[in-house]
Amino acid sequence: MKKKWISYPYIIWMILFIIVPLILVLFYSITVRTEDGIIFTLKHYKRFMEPVYLSVLFRSIYLALICTALCLVLGYPMAMILNGRNIKRRNILILLFVIPMWMNFLLRTYAWMTLLERRGLINTFLNMLGFPSMNLLYNNGAVVLGMVYNFLPFMVLPIYSVLNKIDRSVIEAAEDLGANAFTVFRKVIFPLSLPGVISGITMVFMPAVTTFVISRLLGGGQFTLIGNLIEQQFLLVGDWNFGSAISMIMMVIILLSMGIMSKYDQEHEGGGLW
Amino acid sequence: MNNETKEILIELVNVSKTYDSTDALKAINLYIRRNEFLTLLGPSGCGKTTTLRLIGGFEEPDSGEILFAGKKINGVPPYKRRVNTVFQKYALFPHMNVFENIAFGLKIKKVEPKVIKEKVERILSLVNLAGYESRAVNSLSGGQQQRIAIARALVNEPEVLLLDEPLGALDLKMRQEMQIELKNMQQRLGITFVYVTHDQEEALTMSDTIVVMRDGAIQQIGTPIDIYNEPKNAFVADFIGESNIISGVMLRDYLVQFADSNFECVDRGFGENEPVDVVIRPEDIKIVSAEDSVLQGEVKSAIFKGVHYEMIVQSNGFHWKIQSTALAPPGRKIGLKIEPNDIHIMRKAPAA
Incomplete structure (x- = not known):
């Protein structure tokens, strides 16, 4: 307790780069600059209630939910495979799985563009087989694909780490008491892995709902998500006040979803990230 | 049973x-x-x-x-x-x-x-x-x-x-x-x-x-x-309970030699002069006065263990572990008495 000063750099860091910007965002979101100076208003929040913006919000949540569901469906079996009993094979698999993450996120997404383009690799291959070209890029599917591809590790790794911690003898005990492989999974492995599933869901849903790069690159102009909206307000339109208001709304949504998740998680006593 | x-x-x-x-x-x-x-x-x-x-x-x-x-x-x-x-x-x-x-x-x-x-x-x-x-x-x-x-x-x-x-x-x-x-x-x-x-x-x-x-x-x-x-x-003798295990020679049926002395025992069927392991439980060794026994030794240590004392007695270079409710303090010269019934003879384990 004597060495309180050790925490000062972190406290300063947090004040400078987290607290102050948050206050600024909040300040921008409830003010408007007029000739008479700065006045407080809620009109930016009211503006967000217009259907055109609400539909952007719903599309963002909808696509993020689909992405999260897909990540769960793909990621859970993946985590179970990684958790296989052969240690040597497990390490190779984990390495293969993590290698793409060493590459920059943007590069990976650009790579998908070249694959999905009208003259891209996949269409060229289809043409060779005599099929017509397909519109693979610039639709919801492409955006979801990009999200799943980029965020899948955030689902797999927490589930894997929880599965890895499950005591083997608990599984053997279930077998011993008459449970076949499916029942063991349903009654023991899955319930015990829930903390991992929950932190996986949180870690995929949050970046998915706020992404703007994936939707811009793979979704083209027409598939605006809430992240793109915020980006536009700040960088293109220059309406910092409205952008800040949307950011605040986004933050509240994320905080709420995290709160729900962590409340659910507490019943299963941690092991996850939150 | x-x-x-x-x-x-x-x-x-x-x-x-x-x-x-x-x-x-x-x-x-x-x-x-x-x-x-x-x-x-x-x-x-x-x-x-x-x-x-x-x-x-x-x-x-x-x-x-x-x-x-x-x-x-x-x-x-x-x-x-x-x-x-x-x-x-x-x-x-x-x-x-x-x-x-x-x-x-x-x-x-x-x-x-x-x-x-x-x-x-x-x-x-x-x-x-x-x-x-x-x-x-x-x-x-x-x-x-x-x-x-x-x-x-x-x-x-x-x-x-x-x-x-x-x-x-x-x-x-x-x-x-x-x-x-x-x-x-x-x-x-x-x-x-x-x-x-x-x-x-x-x-x-x-x-x-x-x-x-x-x-x-x-x-x-x-x-x-x-x-x-x-x-x-x-191995079994050592693992089950405590034991003194000493090398000996079976001179003939019912007679075994260990610690440079001959002892009557109840085992038979070994070859003449066959080398054997002799196992004696610590609680089976009685403490007597030095004159009354073929086996004499000096008490090296004595530890109180609750129900009994555990003493280490040195005799002819071998350390006997003895358990007894009577204490013989370290330094005292004592005699060790072992009944024929309490001498367990086992064949030497084949070199594993």
Whole structure:
């Protein structure tokens, strides 16, 4: 307790780069600059209630939910495979799985563009087989694909780490008491892995709902998500006040979803990230 | 014992098991009779847990056969075997309460909920935990968790209960209580127990039959009294209770020479002048005055152990361990007296 000063750099860091910007965002979101100076208003929040913006919000949540569901469906079996009993094979698999993450996120997404383009690799291959070209890029599917591809590790790794911690003898005990492989999974492995599933869901849903790069690159102009909206307000339109208001709304949504998740998680006593 | 009349329930025939090129079991043969309390006893790495896991179905033998009531059960998965296991660290389901843990096996067998409730209640009172149904397993003490683990296995009314060092994590007092409780339960329920431990006292207290193992091989099978009084070789003698083991020569029947003296003994059938191991329990050596004995020595140390004193006595270069309720203080010259009955002669183990 004597060495309180050790925490000062972190406290300063947090004040400078987290607290102050948050206050600024909040300040921008409830003010408007007029000739008479700065006045407080809620009109930016009211503006967000217009259907055109609400539909952007719903599309963002909808696509993020689909992405999260897909990540769960793909990621859970993946985590179970990684958790296989052969240690040597497990390490190779984990390495293969993590290698793409060493590459920059943007590069990976650009790579998908070249694959999905009208003259891209996949269409060229289809043409060779005599099929017509397909519109693979610039639709919801492409955006979801990009999200799943980029965020899948955030689902797999927490589930894997929880599965890895499950005591083997608990599984053997279930077998011993008459449970076949499916029942063991349903009654023991899955319930015990829930903390991992929950932190996986949180870690995929949050970046998915706020992404703007994936939707811009793979979704083209027409598939605006809430992240793109915020980006536009700040960088293109220059309406910092409205952008800040949307950011605040986004933050509240994320905080709420995290709160729900962590409340659910507490019943299963941690092991996850939150 | 009347074991001979009882039917054989489990039989291991020439069972071998190898892990990464080390032999965990070397072609062992073993019978387990119905309603018997059989203990697999040995130091860690002797293959006792492997034997248990083979019977439970968690491991498959590399060669040999495992028979259950006369039928071969190699390759039968654990959930199809009529045995239940109590695991070393209890292995309770942490996400379930006490009731759900115990009811697990019954629910899988689709027993009616009403019957499940009755059975769980009955088994909980058997393990002295009535009323604990809705408690979280993590809120229980080690001893209580152990009882739940036993209840969870017993509620399925298995023909055989396998116990893998179930009392290892408990403190001494709790362990001794549980030993008596387990033995009572086994007698009351008439279930075959196969018990794994490295604690010789535990084995002697509870078992009908003890199987002493070492390096994947069985050293001796017998009742606790046989094993204690008639250990087959120096390893068993040393592992079961404390022993003085000294090299000697069997001069002829009923006469053995060790510590430069000749002693009468009760063993015969050895070759003339055959080198042997002589085993003498520390409590079998009497302290007499130096003049009254062929074997004299000087007390090197004496430790109070509660019931008795344990003294180390040096005589002709050999250190005897002696247990006696009478104290001979260090430095005193004493005589050692050993009755012929208490001298156990064993053949030298073939060089392993």
